[in-house]
Amino acid sequence: MKKYLLTPGPTPLPDEVRKALALPIIHHRTPEFQKIFIRVNEGLKYLFQTQNDIFTFAGSGTAAMEAAVVNLLSANDTAIAVCGGKFGERWREICQAYNVKVISIDVEWGKAVEPAEIKRLLAEHKETKAVFTTLCETSTGVTNDIKTIAEIVKASPAALVVDAVSGLGAEELQTDKWGVDCVVAGSQKAMMLPPGLSFCSISPKARKAIESSKLPKYYFDLRKAKKALDKSDTTFTPPVSLIVALAEALDLIKKEGLENVFKRHKIMAESARGALLALGFKLFSETFCNVVTAAYTPEGIDSTQLVKLLRDKYGVSIANGQEQFKGKLIRLAHLGYIQPSDIITGISAIEKALSELGYKVESKKSVHAAERIFDNYFKGAKK
Numbered sequence: 578m579k580k581y582l583l584t585p586g587p588t589p590l591p592d593e594v595r596k597a598l599a600l601p602i603i604h605h606r607t608p609e610f611q612k613i614f615i616r617v618n619e620g621l622k623y624l625f626q627t628q629n630d631i632f633t634f635a636g637s638g639t640a641a642m643e644a645a646v647v648n649l650l651s652a653n654d655t656a657i658a659v660c661g662g663k664f665g666e667r668w669r670e671i672c673q674a675y676n677v678k679v680i681s682i683d684v685e686w687g688k689a690v691e692p693a694e695i696k697r698l699l700a701e702h703k704e705t706k707a708v709f710t711t712l713c714e715t716s717t718g719v720t721n722d723i724k725t726i727a728e729i730v731k732a733s734p735a736a737l738v739v740d741a742v743s744g745l746g747a748e749e750l751q752t753d754k755w756g757v758d759c760v761v762a763g764s765q766k767a768m769m770l771p772p773g774l775s776f777c778s779i780s781p782k783a784r785k786a787i788e789s790s791k792l793p794k795y796y797f798d799l800r801k802a803k804k805a806l807d808k809s810d811t812t813f814t815p816p817v818s819l820i821v822a823l824a825e826a827l828d829l830i831k832k833e834g835l836e837n838v839f840k841r842h843k844i845m846a847e848s849a850r851g852a853l854l855a856l857g858f859k860l861f862s863e864t865f866c867n868v869v870t871a872a873y874t875p876e877g878i879d880s881t882q883l884v885k886l887l888r889d890k891y892g893v894s895i896a897n898g899q900e901q902f903k904g905k906l907i908r909l910a911h912l913g914y915i916q917p918s919d920i921i922t923g924i925s926a927i928e929k930a931l932s933e934l935g936y937k938v939e940s941k942k943s944v945h946a947a948e949r950i951f952d953n954y955f956k957g958a959k960k
Contacts, residue, residue, distance in 0.1 A: 581894065583909055583910050583911070583915070585715040585766070586743060588913030589769070589913060589914045590770070594825050602817055602818060603821075605817050614810070615809045618631060618809070623831055625762075626754070627780075631776055632776065632778075638742030641761035642671055644794075645759050645777055647675060647794040654677050654678065655706060656707045657682065658710075659721070661683075661686065661689070661690055663899050664714055675792050686717050688719065688863050690721055699730070707738055708735050713741075713867075713869075715908070718868075719866060720865065723755065727757050730758075736782055736783045742762055743869070744766075746767030746830065746838060757780070758783040760777070761775065763776075764823065767838075768826055774819050788800075842911065844951065845915050849911050850870050850872075852947040853924075853927075856924075856927065867912075868910065871906050872906065873905060879904050882934060886934065887927065893922065907927075921947060921948070924944055925944050928940075
């Protein structure tokens with residue numbers, strides 16, 4: 578059975594990336610690897626839209642999140658964490674693990690944070706050292722207004738740290754222009770790689786915080802990592818094959834052009850939303866993202882059953898709702914190496930699975946809805 582990944586990570590891999598992963602392994606302390614690592618770091622700066630240093634870790638996106646916390650803060654420091662979903666809550670959990678005082682902004686799932694609330698709390702808690710937020714919350718399909726948040730935070734002594742693990746490369750994020758101090762990302766999303774790499778960019782403002790941080794760290798110590806990076810090297814053994822493949826993925830992104838990459842993600846998202854609406858789903862989030870669409874299943878349909886049927890019978894993997902929304906929501910991703918044919922295949926499978934579960938659907942209605950959006954886009958592009 579051919580399988581289709583329409584999950585918010587891992588995402589499908591381009592042929593160029595798969596071929597790179599199959600190349601013979603090379604030693605990482607050699608000029609050969611160093612040349613590739615230099616190429617990777619140049620490509621990462623293009624993707625992050627920054628001239629700041631970007632550090633690469635062997636680990637999932639959460640590794641970079643933890644690296645940001647332990648390098649920017651000390652015990653008993655105060656931080657603000659935007660908790661509008663499972664991954665926003667992760668910022669709070671990491672901070673609490675290191676005895677950082679967390680002021681939580683508890684945002685209703687499905688809604689974006691109000692930047693004014695961050696401004697209010699910064700004025701009230703002038704001792705705040707960092708503000709942690711999320712570009713795209715994949716548990717809810719919400720995108721936050723990072724540009725406005727950055728304008729607010731840069732007027733304070735606090736550093737702005739953004740979880741862009743899923744959003745980087747799918748949503749606009751101008752790290753330097755907007756003034757984002759630390760961006761964390763992961764390899765298995767829009768970067769079109771397997772899981773296993775994470776990244777952390779550091780601004781001059783964040784670098785000052787690093788120098789005064791007293792939280793314990795060893796593997797994630799960015800002061801040691803900086804000395805290695807200045808020599809185009811890594812502190813510890815890197816996942817060589819993933820970095821070789823990353824060089825290819827970044828070349829593909831650069832060849833397509835970031836604006837075109839963002840545009841592609843937008844049209845995939847719009848077509849997916851249009852198709853789900855045609856099937857009777859109700860969209861969950863108020864501020865849509867181009868990474869994943871979260872939607873309530875039609876009445877009488879358990880999303881857990883739907884996800885299982887799609888995976889086991891049709892080879893189409895989508896994500897269930899998380900926490901209190903498990904069984905109620907599906908999360909259909911349109912992220913990374915996804916093409917119109919993938920969306921059409923996924924939607925068609927959802928339509929068939931719904932029918933099997935006893936929900937009446939008008940044959941091909943959802944597929945036609947997605948195709949109309951694609952047709953309108955491509956006709957406009959030709960003009």
